[in-house]
Amino acid sequence: MLGSVPGWPAVLADGAVLLRPYKRSDARAWSSVRIANQKWLAPWESAPPGPWAEMNSTRAYGYVYQDMKRAARRGDSMPFAVCFQDELVGHLNLGNIVRRAFSSAYAGYWVDSRVAGRGVIPTALALAVDHAFGAGGLHRIEVNIRPENVPSRRVVEKLGFREEAYHQRYMHIDGGWRDHLGYALTSEEVSAEGGLLARWRRVRA
Ligand SMILES: CC(C)(COP(=O)(O)OP(=O)(O)OC[C@H]1O[C@@H](n2cnc3c(N)ncnc32)[C@H](O)[C@@H]1OP(=O)(O)O)[C@@H](O)C(=O)NCCC(=O)NCCS
Numbered sequence: 001m002l003g004s005v006p007g008w009p010a011v012l013a014d015g016a017v018l019l020r021p022y023k024r025s026d027a028r029a030w031s032s033v034r035i036a037n038q039k040w041l042a043p044w045e046s047a048p049p050g051p052w053a054e055m056n057s058t059r060a061y062g063y064v065y066q067d068m069k070r071a072a073r074r075g076d077s078m079p080f081a082v083c084f085q086d087e088l089v090g091h092l093n094l095g096n097i098v099r100r101a102f103s104s105a106y107a108g109y110w111v112d113s114r115v116a117g118r119g120v121i122p123t124a125l126a127l128a129v130d131h132a133f134g135a136g137g138l139h140r141i142e143v144n145i146r147p148e149n150v151p152s153r154r155v156v157e158k159l160g161f162r163e164e165a166y167h168q169r170y171m172h173i174d175g176g177w178r179d180h181l182g183y184a185l186t187s188e189e190v191s192a193e194g195g196l197l198a199r200w201r202r203v204r205a
Pocket residue numbers: 040041044109110111112113115116117118119120121122144145146149150151152153154155
């Protein structure tokens with residue numbers, strides 16, 4: 001029997017943006033948003049081997065859901081469904097959580113192209129980071145982004161993440177080993193700002 005995991009499960013919200021654990025009943029919404037966004041997502045994701053429609057079917061969701069649930073129960077990740085105006089529109093995961101002296105996680109995210117540009121993911125990431133540094137008991141969040149991914153770089157730059165590394169041939173994405181820029185934030189930097197959501201609200205105002 002696993003013990004309780006700091007910060008999980010959690011529901012986080014700001015305005016029309018809500019982060020919550022996935023439910024079994026998300027299969028149809030998850031599959032349809034993933035299939036509609038194949039061209040939008042494929043260049044930036046390490047996809048499982050297989051045709052996109054099959055890997056993102058309602059049936060595939062059953063496996064994805066079980067994997068996410070297991071990883072969250074073990075304390076390895078915090079996988080959030082991102083909802084906007086009550087619809088599932090994206091995903092934000094705090095993954096590869098390592099505790100003790102490292103107390104760090106990697107953040108990954110995507111949003112439906114139909115709601116891009118409305119600050120959904122910066123809001124979601126700010127909520128998740130504040131939660132990770134609070135109830136989650138973590139100290140550092142890292143985000144790795146392909147240099148070509150200007151929209152994603154804008155997300156972390158607007159939130160004040162530090163660019164701190166250049167990882168050559170870092171991850172196998174879209175058919176090749178792709179370089180990534182490494183960005184990070186520690187809890188000290190965020191508390192100096194009064195929280196990341198507070199910083200994001202100031203940036204947006
Ligand atoms: C990266 C991503 C998550 C950003 O989410 P978002 O909620 O749209 O974030 P924002 O609203 O802050 O927009 C970020 C940037 O996207 C660009 N953008 C704005 N509207 C856009 C649109 N309709 N279409 C494409 N890009 C747009 C702008 O450069 C914007 O930066 P700006 O605010 O300085 O103008 C989203 O573009 C996405 O899901 N992309 C595909 C998957 C992906 O790249 N995941 C991250 C891998 S590291």
